[in-house]
Amino acid sequence: xxxxxxxxxxxDVQVQVKNLVKHFVQRTGFLRRKPRIVRAVDGVSFDIRRxxxxxxxxxxxxxxxxxxxxxxxxxxxxxGEVYFEGTNVLGLSGSRLxxxxxxxxxxxxxxxxxxxPRMSVLGIVGEPLQTHTSLSHGQIxxxxxxxxxxxxxxxxxxxxxxxxxxxxxxxxxxxxxxxxLNPKFLVLDEPTAALDVSVQAQVIAQLMxxxxxxxxxYLFISHNxxxxxxxxxxxxxxxxxxxxxxxxxxxxFDNPLHPYTQALMSATPSLDRELRQQxxxxxxxxxxxxxxxxxxxxxPRCPRASDSCSHEEPQLVDVGNGHLVTCHL
Amino acid sequence: MDQPLVEIRDLRLQFRTYAGxxxxxxxxxxxIYExxxxxxxxxxxxxxxMTGLAILRLVPRGGEIVSGSIRFRGEDxxxxxxxxxxxxxxxxIAMIFQDPSASLNPLFTIGQQLExxxxxxxxxxxxxxxxxxxxxxxxxxxxxxxRILDTYPHELSGGxxxxxxxxxxxxxxxxxxxxxxxxxxxxxxVQAQILDLLRRLRETQGVAILMITxxxxxxxxxxxxxxxxxxxxxxESGPVDEVLYExxxxxxxxxxxxxxxxxxxxxxxxxxxxxxxxxxxxxEGCAFGPRCPHAMETCAxxxxxxxxxxxxxxxxxxYDGSEER
Amino acid sequence: xxxxxxxxxxxxxSAWSARFLEYGLMWRALRRDRLALISLVIIMIFIAGAIFAxxxxxYPDQGMGKANLGEKLDPPxxxxxxxxxxxxxxxxxRILLGSRPSLSIGLFxxxxxxxxxxxxxxxxxxxxxxxxxxxxxxxxxxxxxxALLLAITISAALGASFFNAMLSISLTWWPWYTRLARAxxxxxxxxxxxxxxxxxxxxxxxxxxxxxxxxxxxxxxVQATMDIGSAILMGAALSFVGLGVQLPxxxxxxxxxxxxxxxxxxxxxxxxxxxxxxxxAMCFNLLGDGVRDLLDPQSRRTG
Numbered sequence: 001x002x003x004x005x006x007x008x009x010x011x012d013v014q015v016q017v018k019n020l021v022k023h024f025v026q027r028t029g030f031l032r033r034k035p036r037i038v039r040a041v042d043g044v045s046f047d048i049r050r051x052x053x054x055x056x057x058x059x060x061x062x063x064x065x066x067x068x069x070x071x072x073x074x075x076x077x078x079x080g081e082v083y084f085e086g087t088n089v090l091g092l093s094g095s096r097l098x099x100x101x102x103x104x105x106x107x108x109x110x111x112x113x114x115x116x117p118r119m120s121v122l123g124i125v126g127e128p129l130q131t132h133t134s135l136s137h138g139q140i141x142x143x144x145x146x147x148x149x150x151x152x153x154x155x156x157x158x159x160x161x162x163x164x165x166x167x168x169x170x171x172x173x174x175x176x177x178x179x180x181l182n183p184k185f186l187v188l189d190e191p192t193a194a195l196d197v198s199v200q201a202q203v204i205a206q207l208m209x210x211x212x213x214x215x216x217x218y219l220f221i222s223h224n225x226x227x228x229x230x231x232x233x234x235x236x237x238x239x240x241x242x243x244x245x246x247x248x249x250x251x252x253f254d255n256p257l258h259p260y261t262q263a264l265m266s267a268t269p270s271l272d273r274e275l276r277q278q279x280x281x282x283x284x285x286x287x288x289x290x291x292x293x294x295x296x297x298x299x300p301r302c303p304r305a306s307d308s309c310s311h312e313e314p315q316l317v318d319v320g321n322g323h324l325v326t327c328h329l
Numbered sequence: 330m331d332q333p334l335v336e337i338r339d340l341r342l343q344f345r346t347y348a349g350x351x352x353x354x355x356x357x358x359x360x361i362y363e364x365x366x367x368x369x370x371x372x373x374x375x376x377x378x379m380t381g382l383a384i385l386r387l388v389p390r391g392g393e394i395v396s397g398s399i400r401f402r403g404e405d406x407x408x409x410x411x412x413x414x415x416x417x418x419x420x421x422i423a424m425i426f427q428d429p430s431a432s433l434n435p436l437f438t439i440g441q442q443l444e445x446x447x448x449x450x451x452x453x454x455x456x457x458x459x460x461x462x463x464x465x466x467x468x469x470x471x472x473x474x475x476r477i478l479d480t481y482p483h484e485l486s487g488g489x490x491x492x493x494x495x496x497x498x499x500x501x502x503x504x505x506x507x508x509x510x511x512x513x514x515x516x517x518x519v520q521a522q523i524l525d526l527l528r529r530l531r532e533t534q535g536v537a538i539l540m541i542t543x544x545x546x547x548x549x550x551x552x553x554x555x556x557x558x559x560x561x562x563x564x565e566s567g568p569v570d571e572v573l574y575e576x577x578x579x580x581x582x583x584x585x586x587x588x589x590x591x592x593x594x595x596x597x598x599x600x601x602x603x604x605x606x607x608x609x610x611x612x613e614g615c616a617f618g619p620r621c622p623h624a625m626e627t628c629a630x631x632x633x634x635x636x637x638x639x640x641x642x643x644x645x646x647x648y649d650g651s652e653e654r
Numbered sequence: 655x656x657x658x659x660x661x662x663x664x665x666x667x668s669a670w671s672a673r674f675l676e677y678g679l680m681w682r683a684l685r686r687d688r689l690a691l692i693s694l695v696i697i698m699i700f701i702a703g704a705i706f707a708x709x710x711x712x713y714p715d716q717g718m719g720k721a722n723l724g725e726k727l728d729p730p731x732x733x734x735x736x737x738x739x740x741x742x743x744x745x746x747x748r749i750l751l752g753s754r755p756s757l758s759i760g761l762f763x764x765x766x767x768x769x770x771x772x773x774x775x776x777x778x779x780x781x782x783x784x785x786x787x788x789x790x791x792x793x794x795x796x797x798x799x800x801a802l803l804l805a806i807t808i809s810a811a812l813g814a815s816f817f818n819a820m821l822s823i824s825l826t827w828w829p830w831y832t833r834l835a836r837a838x839x840x841x842x843x844x845x846x847x848x849x850x851x852x853x854x855x856x857x858x859x860x861x862x863x864x865x866x867x868x869x870x871x872x873x874x875x876v877q878a879t880m881d882i883g884s885a886i887l888m889g890a891a892l893s894f895v896g897l898g899v900q901l902p903x904x905x906x907x908x909x910x911x912x913x914x915x916x917x918x919x920x921x922x923x924x925x926x927x928x929x930x931x932x933x934x935a936m937c938f939n940l941l942g943d944g945v946r947d948l949l950d951p952q953s954r955r956t957g
Contacts, residue, residue, distance in 0.1 A: 271573065
């Protein structure tokens with residue numbers, strides 16, 4: 001891990017990730033003797049611009065959720081570097097780390113389990129304020145009301161409990177909580193996956209409005225390619241812990257280069273008739289992250305795999321226009 | 330069109346709960362034809378899963394079908410004794426669910442589970458059943474069919490488990506397969522495989538499919554016909570091309586506008602104000618009325634069924650009479 | 655584009671009315687459970703009897719020990735509704751006054767056990783590692799002794815008195831709560847809302863205090879309600895062997911100890927205190943069952 005505390009960074013880049021790796025070790029086997037290494041994140045690098053949105057998309061086992069948690073150090077990375085506005089996130093500890101938490105926050109996927117069922121809304125949204133500030137009860141209450149109104153909910157709800165609300169409302173409360181300390185960067189981990197389409201629309205609209213008003217930077221994680229495209233400026237496509245394609249949102253959609261991205265796009269059902277294409281059908285499912293294929297991780301399922309694909313791991317290639325691909329082709 | 334395979338008329342279903350009586354289904358009208366692919370689409374609580382369960386009379390405890398009819402090949406299933414239903418389930422009408430792990434017994438191999446179903450409904454000897462099991466595995470495109478028959482569910486991936494449940498469902502030559510969110514828990518690439526399989530099974534096995542889902546895009550790409558449900562009522566039904574691309578009902582339109590797609594980028598996703606009714610109040614008039622931007626006074630009455638085209642029906646006062654507003 | 659506001663039907667709430675409504679719902683649910691309700695009523699009667707014993711007892715001084723040798727072992731009559739004991743003392747008064755130590759042992763013991771055991775278990779479960787190991791091994795040591803035997807041993811070592819009896823029973827009881835709390839904590843730890851608090855930078859002990867303990871309290875409370883009955887039984891057992899309240903002060907256990915000698919001549923002397931113990935223990939058990947069903951979200955859903 002890097003020893004540097006600060007690095008110079010381009011002015012408009014807020015988050016920088018270099019070679020992030022997270023391996024989970026599971027002990028299996030009869031007497032728990034055989035360790036199994038799950039390569040959840042296997043060398044991931046990207047930048048996020050200030051006030052922009054990076055969409056992280058992939059299927060199960062691709063590591064996108066883990067990446068989000070690593071950035072916030074909810075999970076400690078095995079190796080790699082993460083910089084927030086030049087500061088080395090992974091080198092912080094104690095009170096410095098706690099201070100960082102004010103700037104980087106997260107909204108989780110399941111609103112029903114990310115809010116303590118025994119706490120009132122006031123308690124839930126007020127918790128960050130209680131932890132980091134020395135505001136009085138009255139001041140905290142006022143701020144909570146202000147936050148709720150910002151996410152489009154009435155301040156009358158502060159004494160209610162989570163079970164009295166619908167999924168969409170709960171997610172708004174979760175957003176209010178994340179915004180309590182005026183963060184600059186939000187990780188949105190599948191925030192609408194548990195919600196109906198019409199409610200999803202409300203929450204997404206809310207998030208976009210907040211981004212404009214509060215000048216937030218988003219990392220939007222989802223398995224839904226269409227939704228990611230709608231929200232993001234740039235998209236990173238992940239597969240088995242690696243980023244296999246990275247480009248502007250429209251560029252990825254109009255010009256997918258990696259065979260997996262192409263397959264993902266053709267597999268995603270779409271309401272746009274013009275978009276329907278001949279299916280690129282993949283065989284089998286996503287392999288076990290503990291046992292990734294050698295060489296290019298995608299080669300067993302790749303319709304265009306060649307001989308070298310099973311031996312050499314492809315490197316990230318810049319094909320111009322800010323478009324990066326990891327493929328031999 | 331010829332006689333429907335399944336005809337549901339004015340189906341009403343209620344639940345007794347802690348908080349009162351929930352009106353889950355409020356007069357459902359549906360037709361499913363032979364080799365049809367009907368999508369039943371709606372959001373949480375609209376009653377789509379309940380409708381599927383009602384067809385098989387597998388409504389959970391506390392639920393009661395209070396009126397209506399479900400005709401299968403002309404026979405009203407609601408008037409038949411339980412013994413008749415037991416012959417139907419699995420043999421003539423089968424069902425697969427969102428979580429295949431829930432319908433596969435972890436203690437038995439796939440082959441054993443196939444045989445259990447076959448033994449229940451057909452007289453066949455061991456050898457015939459084994460052959461049929463092998464054939465079924467190939468039909469659902471399970472890799473290495475012979476070996477798969479001897480594996481246990483926990484050794485299979487999500488996609489394979491779902492294929493196995495499809496095989497079990499079709500083992501006795503069902504006429505109708507009810508698929509309740511069969512791909513919701515699967516990865517997108519696997520979903521594409523399964524949906525493709527279901528589409529082809531329609532042709533090769535001659536089975537009609539009732540696809541219950543919340544995903545409009547899935548319906549758009551897979552189904553031939555669609556029925557949109559809201560709060561226990563059908564609000565619009567007809568061929569997919571007509572309903573989804575020339576939507577008439579305000580709810581259908583709102584749902585389509587709220588669904589993101591490639592062309593949505595840069596435009597706001599319109600949300601639907603208000604919330605879905607809880608079902609605790611009995612329904613009078615159009616369920617969507619309170620949230621509808623075009624609501625009128627007459628919407629307090631049950632909306633009429635209007636045929637926009639012979640196959641495309643809308644339940645809305647906006648299209649009453651011959652004028653479209 | 656502005657976003658619509660969410661509207662939830664109902665008036666704005668104050669902190670008090672919100673809590674009130676929560677309990678109101680629980681109360682309504684409890685009313686449905688007849689058995690639990692009857693048990694609750696009976697328990698209330700016993701508690702009231704214990705509190706107001708000096709005023710309710712027809713012969714308070716006899717209750718406290720004054721002998722009345724003229725009326726030794728009289729059967730139940732209008733003067734003595736439950737009869738008299740071996741020293742002629744009114745049994746009703748004895749039982750009423752004896753309910754004080756008997757009931758209070760149950761309540762104090764369980765309260766103390768919960769107070770010590772629950773936080774210990776939460777700490778063990780949340781931090782894991784050597785803290786967990788250390789705490790759980792100590793817990794295991796205590797659990798490896800049969801509870802009654804352990805209580806008797808400690809009590810005998812400390813000397814026979816009411817206070818020592820209470821202390822010794824508490825020492826046998828806290829490990830159960832630690833185990834319970836630890837198991838609950840381990841599963842709670844994985845809940846997203848705990849992760850969310852960590853993401854907010856909330857320190858570990860605060861998370862335990864704010865999030866883990868309140869969520870662990872529910873099963874602990876259910877266990878506690880049922881345990882009170884058992885604690886009362888154990889208290890009676892200790893008094894029975896002479897390690898609790900000492901004669902002439904009344905206690906259901908020590909009364910039984912004497913009563914068994916006179917069973918042939920005056921069975922009521924043994925029956926009534928015994929019945930009291932049986933009744934109170936059973937009622938607490940039934941109440942605990944009711945409370946558990948009540949707080950179990952599954953059973954709340956179906957009508």
